[in-house]
Amino acid sequence: MFKKVVAKDWAHLQKKLFSKTFDPAIRRHRSAFAFRGINTAGSRLTNSLTRLAPKRKRYATLEQNLLKQFKKYAFPHLIDTHHEWHWLSLAQHHGLPTRLMDWTYSPMVALHFATSELHNMHVDGAVWRINYAQAHSLLDQHHQNKLRKLGARVFTVESLENTIADLETLDGLSAPNRDVGIFFEPPSLDNRIVNQFAYFMVLSNPYLSVTKWLKQPHVAGRVDVLKIVIPAKLKWEVRDKLDQSNITERVLMPGLDGLCSWLRRHYKPR
Secondary structure (H helix, E strand, O other), X not given: OOEEEEOOOHHXXXXXXXXXXXXXXXXXXXOOEEEEEEOOOOOOOOOHHHHHOOOHXXXXXXXXXXXXXXXXXXXXXXXXXXXXXXXXXXXXXXXXXXXXXXXEOOHHHHHHHHOOOHHHOOOOEEEEEEEHHHHHOOOOHHHHHHHHHHOOOOEEHHHHHHHOOOHHHHHOOOOOOOOOEEEEEOOOOOHHHHHOOEEEEEEOOOOOOHHHHOOOOOOOOOOOEEEEEEOHHHHHHHHHHHHHOOOOHHHHOOOHHHHHHHHHHHOOOO
């Protein structure tokens, strides 16, 4: 299903995070991976919609109702009001439960989110790494051609709108044990998205966890997935070195809230 490795130390952790990034065609290190950091290694990769309503059969129209009400009341805050992926990006960014899941192109940003909760420093954390180019190779040829014409390996909101216009179209790509997973860059709504080098991942089944998606026959063995476990004993060193490298809430969440979050965590006695 996926490979798992336990980081031995800081150097070993960096080696695993940045492995398989060299592109011999251009002789540069150009990653095709998306990363997600989690504070507790045993947590499943589930979206916020599933966490809100785990017994989904009782809430068949939950996703539609949430988005409908969000559109009604958030209308003045969105410039592009015509495209559903813009609405979903804005909603996810501000905390509405959606089928989107936050990822990042930066392994260091993922490390931050794997070590950001001081009350979880006593348990192992993890960084998940998925090859999004290989995930997109599972799409049908029509959708792959759209990306190929752009010379890209990950969708933008605009290219996604021209390929898979909305959630209803995405739902149509779902089939038993054969769902699709798509990575796309959200619009630059604010500096928080920009600084976090954010990606969103979305599955054709809104209540399917990424963990279960990875077990589906057409995904297992065809998409390079690595779970890098960060032992609890290594977390403090990782956290302190990230702070020294300026990978902090102050930078990743610009504004007074991020500043205070950084100061509260950074100066808390161990």
